[in-house]
Amino acid sequence: MICHDRINLRGWTTRLGGVFVAAVLCLLPWTGTAEAHGSVVDPASRNYGCWLRWGSDFQNPAMAQEDPMCWQAWQADPNAMWNWNGLYRNESAGNFPAVVPDGQLCSGGRTEGGRYNALDTVGAWQATDITDDFTVRLEDQASHGADYFRVYVTEQGFDPTAQPLTWGALDLVAETGRYGPSTSYEIPVSTSGYTGRHVVYTIWQASHMDQTYFLCSDVNFG
Template structure:
């Protein structure tokens, strides 16, 4: 009897460990915190009613190849992942925004929780006339990234920073950060609302 109880408890421990490995932050990878991303705003409790992303801010992973491929329009901020669809909800344009200045140097920062061989980091910005009250589409973005940082397959550190010059814009915009992984078919997506 004692042997059966020990085996049962051991089996529960293994099942629990397997569950931990396949769910939650064990699959997390990275997100931008400068400018602060929507997923971090949910994760730190600044924005409420965020669903699962509040526990998994670094997990916004989707197909790579943006903008030719990748998440479909209207699902870009969630990386095409329906579990995180709250990130695609424009909330009437009321997402908190980081104040920035066009034409000025800015240091972008990613927090990396699981390192991957990296192709590059790319930063896109919305066009003039962007409506922050609507879900993000490719047509809303300038077609070329304003900053591309090649990484040549190297592994990033736990914090990655990139200095770049912000485009000349005014009003509310959105910056889309895309971290492209070299050895998988995926990339990580981070939407940051900004006000110029």
């Protein structure tokens, strides 16, 4: 069973009832994500966080009030959460602004046929509390390895709850060398001068081919 099969169950909701759908979903194996790739799990990327908080209860209308940015993302395309580890582009050739325009950084330039477009929606996404010195942790289910990671933080004064994310708003705070194949990676980051709400933007250049992951994590410094 793959993620697309799981999401086809959405159409059953009106015919068979939400309770039955929820029961079926609970019985399905989670092989959809296991067959894919990876993402930042701490501080959680937008769609990983939505899957983590609501994957077992994604039809709960309470999400609209408790977690409205995740709610709009689930409504736009549940596959963006089930496939939290598939937000990548191939053949970028390192020229990222050319393929990922301003305002589309969190969706990887509307990659995968627009599956992740809702992640670009401006608003108060749930944020992870961090300090000046923090660690970006990634999960790599396919053990691709990395040519490098680049970690950015939005500049002080930029408001991600009210402004679309742009390349010009990003400060590079960490850049690594090569990582060998593994199921997890850690990138230590040391910063100063950041307070309040920000986006941590991670670029993961995989080693197995020209495949690049573009990952937005909402954070709160201090």
